Amino acid sequence: MIEISGVSKSFVLHNQGSAVIPVMQDAAMTVAPGECVALVGASGAGKSTLMRMIYGNYLANAGQIVVGDVDVAQAEPREILALRREVLGYVSQFLRVVPRVATIDVVAEPLLQVGVDGAAARARAEELLRRLNIPERLWSLSPTTFSGGEQQRVNIARGFAHSFPALLLDEPTASLDATNREVVLSLIEDAKARGAAIVGIFHDEAARERVCDREIDVTGFTPGMAA
Numbered sequence: 001m002i003e004i005s006g007v008s009k010s011f012v013l014h015n016q017g018s019a020v021i022p023v024m025q026d027a028a029m030t031v032a033p034g035e036c037v038a039l040v041g042a043s044g045a046g047k048s049t050l051m052r053m054i055y056g057n058y059l060a061n062a063g064q065i066v067v068g069d070v071d072v073a074q075a076e077p078r079e080i081l082a083l084r085r086e087v088l089g090y091v092s093q094f095l096r097v098v099p100r101v102a103t104i105d106v107v108a109e110p111l112l113q114v115g116v117d118g119a120a121a122r123a124r125a126e127e128l129l130r131r132l133n134i135p136e137r138l139w140s141l142s143p144t145t146f147s148g149g150e151q152q153r154v155n156i157a158r159g160f161a162h163s164f165p166a167l168l169l170d171e172p173t174a175s176l177d178a179t180n181r182e183v184v185l186s187l188i189e190d191a192k193a194r195g196a197a198i199v200g201i202f203h204d205e206a207a208r209e210r211v212c213d214r215e216i217d218v219t220g221f222t223p224g225m226a227a
């Protein structure tokens with residue numbers, strides 16, 4: 001479902017004499033449907049960089065990043081937007097809050113985007129908000145004023161609303177209480193069971209061990225250290 005090969009990345013620091021910082025060389029990995037792979041490696045090793053290249057936020061300098069039938073490393077912006085709408089979900093720790101949009105609509109929106117009808121989208125959004133312990137009295141309010149933990153849970157509900165065939169998870173359990181952490185782990189297990197291919201960064205080691213099938217140490221892709 002996700003196939004990466006020969007991927008390299010350097011950053012050019014235009015405001016620092018165009019210094020070139022090579023951060024990744026010849027990265028390769030494959031994630032099958034139903035599998036969850038954890039990216040590991042020391043701070044600064046390149047976990048976030050690889051994740052951002054898969055999502056198409058950073059452009060790879062070389063190689064292939066095939067998600068479904070799209071090579072993100074070569075795709076047009078329009079194709080990447082379609083991929084993000086239909087195929088590739090991304091759950092970060094932080095909600096990008098849209099002012100004045102009710103929480104229920106924030107969560108239902110990804111479903112409406114793929115053509116699910118309003119009532120079904122709302123029902124799925126309600127189910128997720130309930131599961132993530134967001135009190136019903138908050139559903140009609142914008143999450144702008146919610147606590148950090150509430151916003152994180154709204155973001156997770158939104159990220160899991162559509163059954164994406166591929167999912168990127170960036171610290172999805174960070175700063176959650178034990179009950180909600182458990183809910184998120186069960187959402188990840190459900191996604192695997194329906195065949196989602198998942199790549200995640202988890203500093204929560206117990207969470208990683210529970211839901212991930214394999215670990216990939218990105219230190220192996222550091223220039224000069226490639227295996």
Ligand SMILES: Nc1ncnc2c1ncn2[C@@H]1O[C@H](COP(=O)(O)OP(=O)(O)OP(=O)(O)O)[C@@H](O)[C@H]1O
Pocket residue numbers: 011021023041042043044045046047048049050
């Ligand atoms: N936009 C950028 N411009 C320049 N350098 C960058 C940029 N993004 C990342 N880097 C560099 O790439 C390297 C890898 O960073 P990255 O954030 O991917 O590491 P990480 O493994 O996710 O670290 P952490 O666990 O601390 O989040 C670092 O040396 C970082 O400084």
